[in-house]
Amino acid sequence: MTAPETLRTRFAPSPTGYLHIGGARTALFNWLFSRHHGGKFILRIEDTDQMRSTDESTRAILDAMTWLGLSWDEGPIFQAERVEIHRAHVQRLVDEGKAYYCTCSQELLEEKRKQALAAGRKPKYDFTCRDRGLTRTPGSVVRFRCPEIGTTIVHDLIKGPIQFSNDELDDLIIERADGYPTYNFAVVVDDAQMGITHVIRGDDHVNNTPRQILLYQALGYAVPQFGHVPMILGADKARLSKRHGATSVMAYKEMGYLPEALVNYLVRLGWSHGDQEIFTMEELVALFDLDAVGRSAAVFNPEKLLWLNQHYLKAYPAELLVENLKPFWEARGYPVSDARYSARVVYDLQSRAKTLVELADSAAFYFADAVAYEAEAAAKFLTPETAPQLAAVAEALPGLADYSREGIEAFLRSFVEARGIKLKAIAQPLRVALTGRTVSPGIDEIMITLGLAKTQDRIRKAIAFVGRH
C-alpha cells in the first residue's frame, strides 16, 4: 500500500527582472493551493538564459516573495546548476531515437519561417535534419522528434480539457548550440524530478503544455496536473506592462502599500468566494482552491487596490503600523524615538490616509519643532480677532479636570457657548495654530496626542505670530 502522495507545487520565475504583479499572483495561487492541501511549495529559479539572468533579479524576487509572506518549503533551486541532468536526459532521448541533432542555421530557419508565413503555410520546422542521422558537432542543436499523428489532451484544472492535434506541434529544440536546455525541456525534467504534482502557471503557457506532455511521455515520467490561470491585463486590455504604471511588487511597498492589501487584491483577480472581498491569509488558506478560479483575463484596477490598502491601514493596530512606517519616517527625518507618541500619531492619522506615504507626509506637524503655517490658513484664521480666543483657550487648558478627548470636547463646547460663537469659530484657528493647516485630525485628538505642554506652546506661538503680522 502506498501512502498518498503529498501535493507539490512550484513557482519558477526567470531572474531577468523584478517580481511583477502577474508573477506574484501566480506565486500566490501556487502557495495558497499547496497550503490549502497540506502540500509543499517549491521555488525554482529558471536561469538557463545566461545572457539575461542576474543575481540582483534573483535577490529582488526572493525579497518580494518574502515581503508578501510567500514562504517556500524547498529551494531556491537554480536551474542552471542542473544542466548536467538536463544533458543526460537529452542524451537519453537521442539514444532512444526520440531526439536528433540538427545543423540548420538560425538564419536559414528564419528565412524559411518568413517564406512559409508569406505563403500562408504554418511556420514549423521542415524536418530537414530529422532523418539524417547526424551526430553532435559544434553549433548543432538537439530537436525532439514530435509525433506527427494523434492528439494530445491537456486536462486543465481551470479551463477543462483542451485538445491539440500533434501535427500542429513542432520538432522543438530541446538543447541549444551552447549546450543549455531550452525552457520547454528544462521545465519538464525539473518538474518531473522535483516531483511536482500540480503545475499552476499563467495561461500564456497553455500552448506549451502539449509539447511538454509529449516530453513527459517520451521521458517516461508521470504527467502532472496542469492549471492555467488567466492573464492580468492593463486598462487597455493589453498584457500588463510598465506603461500601465507600476508592475513591480516592491514598487508597491515603496509607494506605501501593505503586503496584506496587495495579497488581498491579487487573490481576487481571478478567484472569488461568493461576495467576500476581505480575506485574511488564514481564511485564504482555508478557502482557496482551483475550482473557484475564473477563466477570463482580469484588468488590473489600481483604485481597488488603493481602497484595500486604506482598509488595512485603518484596521491595523497602530503599534504595528509604526513598524511599517519606520523607513518612511526615517526618510523624512522625523524624530521617532518615542514609540508611544508615534503610535498616537498613527492612531490619529490612519483613517485619513490611503498609503503609508500619505500617512507619513501628513504626520509632519506632529514631529516638527515649529509649526509651519500655510499662508492662506494663517491669513484667514490667525488674526487679531481670533488671537484673544486662542489666548483664552491656552490659559484655560491647564485648569481642565479631564484632559481627555471627552474633557476637551466638553470644554470647547462650553467655551464657545459662553462666548456665543460657533464651535468651528474656535476649532479652525486652533487647528491652524496646532498644525499649520486647515485640514487635520480632530482638534481633541491632536491636543491629546501633542499633550498639554506642546499644545499650549503652539497656541502661544500662534498668538505671537499674529502679533508680528
Place this chain on the structure above:
RNA sequence: GGUCCCAUCGUCUAGUGGUUAGGACGCUGGCCUCUCACGCCGGAAACCGGGGUUCAAGUCCCCGUGGGACUACCA
C-alpha cells in the same frame, strides 16, 4: 496566417435553466460633523450579436464578432 483561450455594470466578480441579475471598487445624492477622513443611508450603471435546444437560457449547443496568448537556439 495557424493553433489555443476568453466574453455579466467602466473595473473586479456572484450566478451553475425559472432571480426585481447580487456584491465590491470607482462615480454620484444625502446624513453625521470642529476641517479632512472614517462611518451610515440612497442612486445611476451589465448578461457582445445571431441562430438553435427547452414550457423556460446570463446559464446548454453552433456560428459570428471582439479581446488575448502562443507560433524563438526567451521563459
